[in-house]
Amino acid sequence: MKCYVCDAEITVANETEEHIIINAAGGRLKSKDLICSKCNSDFGETIDSLLAKQLNNLANMLMIKRHRGEPQPIVGEKQSTGEKYILEVGGKPKLxxxxxxxxxxxxxxxxxxxxxxxxxxxxxxxxxxxxxxxxxxxxxxxxxxxxxxxxxxALHFQNVIGGNEVFRAVCKCATNFFIYSKGDASQIKHLIPYIKGEEDKEVVWMHYQENLYELKPEESLHIIHLVGKKDERVLYCYVDYFNTYKYLVLLSDNYDGQDIKATYCFDLINITPIEKEIILDYNRETVLDFFINKDAKPFEKVKKSFDHSIALGLKRQDDHQRGELLERAIQNSLGKYPDGVLITEGMLNEAIEEIMKNITPYLLRRMKK
Ligand SMILES: [Zn+2]
Missing domain, CATH: 3.30.160 (Double Stranded RNA Binding Domain)
Structure with a gap:
């Protein structure tokens, strides 16, 4: 097995688990048969870390579980005073x-x-x-x-979407998935200088088409959908993070490998891959046209996609907060007695009082909304 980026033979000494979708965004699919540890760490420090930064706001809001570590805090600003706050995972603001x-x-x-x-x-x-x-x-x-x-x-924070470096990281996600799906590395060789930042190419663009798949309100998914058509000499890949950051990657307009069609869909809430039908099957002309006549103003559609993620994120934070308040109330009351002690009516009343004390401000705030 060779590293598809630098052609180095992958051995025990330089093997590494490459996340096909970055770990920072909750990606779980990984393989040792893609790239060597040097390429992995080079990308980790450059394009992958920029993509991670962009995806962090949603990873944080949605309280995404990762293989390693937690999403980073978000920095937001109170508009009336300009005071800066950080939002830890779970949505609690701190100075x-x-x-x-x-x-x-x-x-x-x-x-x-x-x-x-x-x-x-x-x-x-x-x-x-x-x-x-x-x-x-x-x-x-x-x-x-x-x-x-x-x-x-409300706290205000900025969201940036796209940019050259990030497009490169998205392209690498697509090439990763192509190699993972047993694609022939020689078919995407021309993209390596682009991914490494040595050459510019117009092969990644935002892709917000209606009805590519069904999405339930409580779902948050990462999706990769790969299509290769030998007859039409075209290979492309749709990459979608959080149903919000959506891209089309033109992997080759001169493809002569095997016909290929592969979909990966990861449910970030239940932390498991799921089956999902992705209705995206373009012919050569349609794909090429997306890159000739680029959608210059996808922003309304981007906003709509954000709305879904933010509504879901707020709901998850709310559930989490209520759970925390209850747990704290129980800790403050029943928690101070040793394990196995018989619970008296007095202790129970104390617990109820503590719960009311903790939950009331929360309920009042909800009623105000
Ligand atoms: Zn390598």
Whole structure:
């Protein structure tokens, strides 16, 4: 087996599991028979990391589970104040940094601190104590007030879609899938300099056609659909991330390999591959025409696709938050008793009270919406 990018023989020494759809976006399909570890790490640092960055907002919002690690936090901005917040997975906003305000009043200095956690506050106070030996960290910790509130204002964050480097990463996803589907590497050899960024080509474009497949409201999928037609000498691949970022890749307009048709569809919510019918079977002329007369304004369609993902993401965050609130209420009440203790009516009442205390602000906020 040879690396289809650099032709190096793949051995135990340089083998690697290449994710056909990047791991950062929750891709699970992988193979050791595609590329060598050097090519894998070169792409990982360049085009794949840029694609990952673009797909991260949705991976975060949808709380996608990955092979390794969690989606990165998103940075958003409150428009009224310009304050920056980070959104961790699960949708909880946090300040991007703590604030420290000093007011000098005669020989006294008042310091007001907003910290994001107890640990952070303690670090800041310890820093102050180093400069001011009389400062009592424990006393200050005791006087701190903790506040948690719901956000009344929407956070704004930017979404970028496409770009040359990202198109290259999408093209690699398609070539990966072609080789994985037992395609002949010589048929896509001409794309290697393009994927490596050594040459420009017009072989990837956004592709938002209606009714390519049925999508249920609770579904979020990655889809790859590959078609090769020997008679028509054309090989192309549709790549669709989160039913939102959708691309067509022209793998060859001079294809003379075997007829090929392969679909991969991954259900990101239930973390499993599923069968899905993709109604996308173009003839040569239609495919080439997508690249000659490029859809210059797909933005309305892009927005519609985003709407689906964002609605699903908000619902998932909401369910997650409710679960967390309940768990916290139980921890704060019943959780403090040792395991196996008999639950009395008093303890139960305490639990109910704690649940009401935690859930009420959440319910009030929902009613306001
Ligand atoms: Zn290689």
């Amino acid at each position: 991007t940094k703590p604030t420290i305000d000093k007011i000098v009043d005669g020989d006294k200095t008042n310091i007001s601190i907003t910290a994001r956690s107890e640990k952070e506050l303690r670090e800041i106070l310890t820093g102050i104590a180093k400069k001011h030996p009389h400062f009592d960290v424990e006393e200050a910790m005791k006087s701190a007030q903790w506040r948690e509130e719901y956000f009344e204002e």
